Each structure stands twice: as C-alpha cells, then as structure tokens.
Amino acid sequence: xxxxxxxxxxxxxxxxxxxxxxxxxxxxxxxxxxxxxxxxxxxxxxxxxxxxxxxxxxxxxxxxxxxxxxxxxxxxxxxxxxxxxxxxxxxxxxxxxxxxxxxxxxxxxxxxxxxxxxxxxxxxxxxxxxxxxxxxxxxxxxxxxxxxxxxxxxxxxxxxxxxxxxxxxxxxxxxxxxxxxxxxxxxxxxxxxxxxxxxxxxxxxxxxxxxxxxxxxxxxxxxxxxxxxxxxxxxxxxxxxxxxxxxxxxxxxxxxxxxxxxxxxxxxxxxxxxxxxxxxxxxxxxxxxxx
Numbered sequence: 001x002x003x004x005x006x007x008x009x010x011x012x013x014x015x016x017x018x019x020x021x022x023x024x025x026x027x028x029x030x031x032x033x034x035x036x037x038x039x040x041x042x043x044x045x046x047x048x049x050x051x052x053x054x055x056x057x058x059x060x061x062x063x064x065x066x067x068x069x070x071x072x073x074x075x076x077x078x079x080x081x082x083x084x085x086x087x088x089x090x091x092x093x094x095x096x097x098x099x100x101x102x103x104x105x106x107x108x109x110x111x112x113x114x115x116x117x118x119x120x121x122x123x124x125x126x127x128x129x130x131x132x133x134x135x136x137x138x139x140x141x142x143x144x145x146x147x148x149x150x151x152x153x154x155x156x157x158x159x160x161x162x163x164x165x166x167x168x169x170x171x172x173x174x175x176x177x178x179x180x181x182x183x184x185x186x187x188x189x190x191x192x193x194x195x196x197x198x199x200x201x202x203x204x205x206x207x208x209x210x211x212x213x214x215x216x217x218x219x220x221x222x223x224x225x226x227x228x229x230x231x232x233x234x235x236x237x238x239x240x241x242x243x244x245x246x247x248x249x250x251x252x253x254x255x256x257x258x259x260x261x262x263x264x265x266x267x268x269x270x271x272x273x274x275x276x277x278x279x280x281x282x283x284x285x286x287x288x289x290x291x
Contacts, residue, residue, distance in 0.1 A: 153210030159245030
C-alpha cells in the first residue's frame with residue numbers, strides 16, 4: 001500500500017481527480033451560498049457553475065490536448081456542456097415543458113453529431129444516421145427522466161454520481177484511462193455537491209444543476225463506446241443503471257412522505273447494474289489478456 005501511494009501516477013490521480021475537484025466545489029459552494037441568500041432565484045445556475053467548475057478544474061490539469069477551435073472530441077466537451085447548460089438555464093425558469101424539451105433535444109442532437117462526426121463521415125449514410133439518431137434519443141430520454149424541470153433534481157444527481165463512479169472504474173479496463181479520470185472527477189464533484197447542501201438549510205437542486213452532469217456523463221459515455229471501443233455489454237449495463245434510476249425517480253414521485261429517504265433510492269437502484277458494468281469490464285479485460 002505504501003509503495004502504491006509513492007507512485008507518481010497514483011498521487012496524480014488522487015490530487016487531480018479527487019482532491020482538486022472536491023476543493024473547487026467546496027470553495028464555489030461556500031461562495032455561492034453568499035449569493036443565493038440575496039438571490040435565491042439564481043440558485044440553480046450558481047450550483048451548476050460550482051459543479052461544472054469542480055469538474056473542469058480536473059479536466060484542465062489532466063487533459064493536455066485542449067485546443068481552440070477544438071480538434072478532438074474531448075476538446076469539444078467544455079463547449080458542449082457550457083452551451084447546453086446556458087441554453088437550458090435561459091428557458092428553465094419560465095418556459096413550459098415543451099420549450100424545455102425542445103432545448104434539450106436540440107442540445108443532445110447537436111452534441112451527438114459533433115462527437116460522432118469523425119466517425120459518421122466514414123460510415124454509409126444509413127449506418128451513420130442510426131448511430132446518431134439512437135445516441136440522441138437515448139441521451140434525451142435519460143436526461144428527461146433524471147433531471148425533471150421545476151423539480152428538485154438531487155435524486156438524479158445521486159444516480160449520476162453512482163454511474164460516474166462506475167464509469168471511472170470501467171473505462172480504464174475498457175480502453176481509456178483518460179475517460180476514467182474524467183469519470184472520477186465527475187463523481188467527486190457530484191458527491192461533494194450533493195453532500196455540501198446538507199449542512200445548509202436549502203438543499204434543493206434546481207435546473208440547470210442537474211443538467212450539467214447529464215451532459216458531461218453522456219459525452220463521456222459516447223466517447224468511451226465509439227472512440228475507446230468499450231464493449232457493448234459494458235455500455236449496456238451503464239445505461240441500464242441510468243434506466244433503473246429513472247424508474248426509481250418516477251416511483252418516488254408517485255409516492256408521498258418519501259422526502260427523508262427518497263433522494264437515495266435512485267442511487268441504490270443504480271448500484272447493481274453499475275457494479276455489473278465494472279465486473280463485466282474486468283472480465284473482458286482478463287479474457288483479452290490486458291490492453
């Protein structure tokens with residue numbers, strides 16, 4: 001154990017994937033609380049900024065191929081996430097459900113095309129369309145279920161934290177240490193963002209706080225499958241974790257008097273499929289003899 005912590009790689013993971021995003025989220029949360037007391041209607045946008053700040057602090061120190069204009073799919077990540085979050089924030093406060101759904105659908109359609117564009121140009125038209133359309137539909141459906149507008153989105157945040165942690169473990173076994181680092185940073189930022197409000201009176205998560213991690217996790221899953229080449233079965237289990245969490249959120253909303261424990265139900269529902277994703281990735285890695 002002592003030798004492991006002496007490793008520069010392990011120390012870098014702890015510092016850049018755990019400590020840095022956690023520190024940024026705590027710092028942002030402390031500062032944001034001062035603003036939300038005077039402007040509670042801006043709470044959602046401010047919490048989203050703090051969560052994104054924690055993740056992108058880790059992104060900035062671990063990803064060294066960022067470029068303007070973007071040249072790689074991972075270079076597009078900040079632009080897609082920030083653009084979608086701003087668009088959702090502009091319509092979420094007063095717009096009806098149709099407008100919010102339209103903005104989300106546009107965001108995932110554009111994001112899926114941007115991320116898959118290098119591959120789509122190499123495939124026949126029908127295959128490219130199915131890949132793009134299927135990705136956009138699944139992404140949009142999960143977003144709609146996990147981050148309900150005008151509703152406390154913390155339950156979805158717990159589920160996303162569980163799946164992001166599973167992604168952090170499965171991605172290195174499936175061909176991408178870098179995406180694994182990003183998954184770990186997202187899980188850390190989400191975990192701290194979820195725990196921090198417990199110590200204050202106002203615990204609610206409003207849009208776009210829940211929208212930011214959906215965009216980040218969705219982009220990472222697309223990259224892991226189409227560029228790192230993760231097995232379909234691993235991606236199926238990760239997606240199943242989000243689906244079961246979505247069903248749990250729907251069940252929670254149909255019940256009454258669940259406020260005390262309902263937040264964690266979605267995360268518990270996602271645990272088994274998320275664990276199976278990690279186990280499957282490990283089995284595939286062993287059978288392949290390592291990469």
